Amino acid sequence: MNIHKIATHLNQLVAHKTGAGCSFDCTPLGGNIDVLQVNIFGREEIPIFISVSDNQIHCIAYLWGEDEIKKEQKVKMLEAMLEMNIPIPLSCFAKVDDKYVIFGKLSTNSSLEDIELEIVTLSDNSIEIISEMQFYLN
Amino acid sequence: MNIFRKIITAIRGGTREAGEAIVDANSTRIFEQEIRDSEKHIGIAKRNLTEVMAKQMQASRELSQLQASIKEHEGYAVQALNQNNETLAMEVAEKIGELEKNLADQQKSNEGYLKSADRLKELIKNSDRQLADYKRQLSMVKTTESVQKATSAITDNFTQSNSKLLNAKDSLERIKQKQAMFDDQLKAAEQLNVDNSDDSLQSKLQKAGIGAQQSSAQSILDRLKSKK
Numbered sequence: 406m407n408i409h410k411i412a413t414h415l416n417q418l419v420a421h422k423t424g425a426g427c428s429f430d431c432t433p434l435g436g437n438i439d440v441l442q443v444n445i446f447g448r449e450e451i452p453i454f455i456s457v458s459d460n461q462i463h464c465i466a467y468l469w470g471e472d473e474i475k476k477e478q479k480v481k482m483l484e485a486m487l488e489m490n491i492p493i494p495l496s497c498f499a500k501v502d503d504k505y506v507i508f509g510k511l512s513t514n515s516s517l518e519d520i521e522l523e524i525v526t527l528s529d530n531s532i533e534i535i536s537e538m539q540f541y542l543n
Numbered sequence: 544m545n546i547f548r549k550i551i552t553a554i555r556g557g558t559r560e561a562g563e564a565i566v567d568a569n570s571t572r573i574f575e576q577e578i579r580d581s582e583k584h585i586g587i588a589k590r591n592l593t594e595v596m597a598k599q600m601q602a603s604r605e606l607s608q609l610q611a612s613i614k615e616h617e618g619y620a621v622q623a624l625n626q627n628n629e630t631l632a633m634e635v636a637e638k639i640g641e642l643e644k645n646l647a648d649q650q651k652s653n654e655g656y657l658k659s660a661d662r663l664k665e666l667i668k669n670s671d672r673q674l675a676d677y678k679r680q681l682s683m684v685k686t687t688e689s690v691q692k693a694t695s696a697i698t699d700n701f702t703q704s705n706s707k708l709l710n711a712k713d714s715l716e717r718i719k720q721k722q723a724m725f726d727d728q729l730k731a732a733e734q735l736n737v738d739n740s741d742d743s744l745q746s747k748l749q750k751a752g753i754g755a756q757q758s759s760a761q762s763i764l765d766r767l768k769s770k771k
Binding site: 434440442447448450451454456458459460461463465468469473501502532535536538539542543 | 682685686688689690692693694696697699700709710711712713714715717718721722725
């Protein structure tokens with residue numbers, strides 16, 4: 406599995422929307438490692454980034470930065486996120502540098518349909534979680 | 544090296560520059576080398592084990608043959624004694640002595656082979672466990688590396704294109720607005736469909752001569768004629 410295969414699959418879906426009613430726009434990003442930026446139509450503000458390593462496919466969406474959190478609410482926010490980590494489907498929370506992210510990992514043997522489902526779910530979860538966590542954010 | 548601890552320490556330390564590797568490439572290479580070495584050792588140990596097990600089977604077979612042979616010769620000795628042939632019985636007894644010496648030797652090597660096999664099995668089990676551990680740690684290192692590189696690629700891209708990741712609340716607001724607009728468009732389209740279907744109903748009624756009828760040229764002419 407590589408990002409180009411994923412991009413080709415997702416771009417093909419643009420013509421006929423997927424069951425989830427999404428259409429995708431994929432852009433490979435340069436750099437040391439191949440990263441695919443996937444924009445879901447209507448949700449371009451929260452892109453999903455995909456990279457493929459030896460045995461895993463990482464799908465990440467950026468939620469908010471450290472600077473966006475209400476300082477006095479940070480501990481409560483972290484507790485809320487830890488509590489939501491298990492019930493939230495297919496995704497988990499993490500922190501990369503000063504950004505809070507939501508991510509999902511798949512085996513490189515996953516089917517393209519599984520990857521598509523992961524991306525759509527991750528996008529749904531991102532919107533859901535920002536809505537739920539607004540209280541903690543500036 | 545405990546990779547998990549190393550990653551946590553590096554993050555907690557906060558001294559790390561953005562994009563700087565937590566686990567340097569050298570450590571990864573060392574790990575990969577250690578995995579290759581372990582795999583090689585396991586391969587050699589497995590080959591040795593097969594060899595030792597084969598030798599042990601051979602020794603055990605020889606052992607039973609010797610035991611059978613001793614029993615057989617003991618029978619011969621008794622038969623010779625029954626015939627009062629002391630000389631022959633003595634000759635057979637000497638042969639039995641020789642066989643018993645062989646049996647003792649064979650038993651010793653059989654035990655030796657069994658011990659070696661056990662040792663090798665234990666070694667393989669330990670190496671397998673260690674190899675699985677190395678592989679798990681390498682996977683963690685590679686994932687960390689991969690995510691770091693991906694993060695810097697994403698950051699570079701946003702910096703180059705002079706755009707930046709939006710504030711979470713603003714993003715949500717914009718997505719919601721777009722969603723509301725799509726919903727409105729959908730409703731408008733549905734409304735339009737309803738209107739269109741009203742039109743088609745109207746035309747069907749007209750065709751059937753029901754309701755307000757459109758004036759045709761013929762009907763106008765008829766009307767004018769009647770006025771004359």
